[in-house]
Amino acid sequence: MDRSIMVKWINEGNVSIPIRLIQDYKKLGLNESEVMLLIHFHSFIQRGNSFPTPQLIASQMSLSETECLSVLQSLLKRGFLELTEQSDENNIFYEAFTLSPLWDKLVTLALEENLEETTQDNYEEEQ
């Protein structure tokens, strides 16, 4: 084993995932297969590929391609992932997946929990 394999590892890099996604996916009604599928999308989008094919993602999951597509459709329908149409500088249209709906749900949850804490604090202070 020489150093080059280690350099290759470092170049392949890491994906940064908000702690809140790890902590709160269950509260959003997601199970482990669903959140992992979202993490696969996140990992591609972060590296500049915003349209990974479902086949590619299925190949990295323990689900069959059919199961994977069915999870994907369910996530799109329940509003955790969205397929949008974008245009580049030459006005060429292309499709891109975005996790914005997922982040919006997580932020909404964080806001609600923050509100509860504040209300709780005010209540306790008043006693």
Added chain:
Amino acid sequence: MDRSIMVKWINEGNVSIPIRLIQDYKKLGLNESEVMLLIHFHSFIQRGNSFPTPQLIASQMSLSETECLSVLQSLLKRGFLELTEQSDENNIFYEAFTLSPLWDKLVTLALEENLEETTQDNYEEEQ
């Protein structure tokens, strides 16, 4: 909504996960529940808590506590996670989970694949 909630979000931070774990967990024989349990451990260890209780982790997963413990035991037995005994500067012993066995398996896989590619390249060059 004021800025403080956003500052709180940023302070909670992110967890960095090697791309290789996302890409290759299936090749290591892990399913989505198993890799998510490992990601939960990773997330705690990275933030300086190397002994998160299984109860705490179960509370963040869609599995029941019993199912979660059973997955955890399976991962320990199959050598993806290890419970080690550490000692601090005052020679007080404490238990700590480590993901070293998981990283070792991933690195071994990367080495094997690299070897195959190199052999393939040599073969093609010789033709």
Added chain:
Amino acid sequence: MDRSIMVKWINEGNVSIPIRLIQDYKKLGLNESEVMLLIHFHSFIQRGNSFPTPQLIASQMSLSETECLSVLQSLLKRGFLELTEQSDENNIFYEAFTLSPLWDKLVTLALEENLEETTQDNYEEEQ
């Protein structure tokens, strides 16, 4: 070289830094020595050490200890970093550095730029 050194590297891990800090520190009036000092603090805080000594940080910077302290004091004074008093579950007080003021400035900047874009868009649509 064996695999253990690579496993050690992975265990040491990564620090996640908001892209916005890298892109916008200049707009906040920070130079490279200043932003690196903040990144050192961020790196310790993320790993659960919220009171790294200035000596420790100086040892990892190309500045002398005196220069490092002077940069630190300037950052505290200009409101990029704050020293707060926290209490743990046993009501023991301890000091902790927080980067909240830095994130607040970055968020404020993001909000202002977003406002400008929106105003610009509205203006263009009206033409």
Added chain:
Amino acid sequence: MDRSIMVKWINEGNVSIPIRLIQDYKKLGLNESEVMLLIHFHSFIQRGNSFPTPQLIASQMSLSETECLSVLQSLLKRGFLELTEQSDENNIFYEAFTLSPLWDKLVTLALEENLEETTQDNYEEEQ
């Protein structure tokens, strides 16, 4: 302020930097301006842009464009950064910056320090 600005922030994302780079850049003979320039490159490369123009990077640094180019040339000459020629699937050539030489220096340092520790341990055990 609405949630959309927070979602935008999350989509912009984070850059993952090896802890070792933060801890050890001084040992490699780099100062803060130099390591920040390398972090700018790393941030673009991780997001799929491996040829950010020096002008773009200079615009995000407190250095002038001339100073920035001079730091860049020094880093290329001292072997911390490399400009390589790559070809895509259609055999079109393009230039790409790589930080491989930097990672190689960091890995070499980690190996040397590991060797020293081991030698030290053996020595102490023999006493």
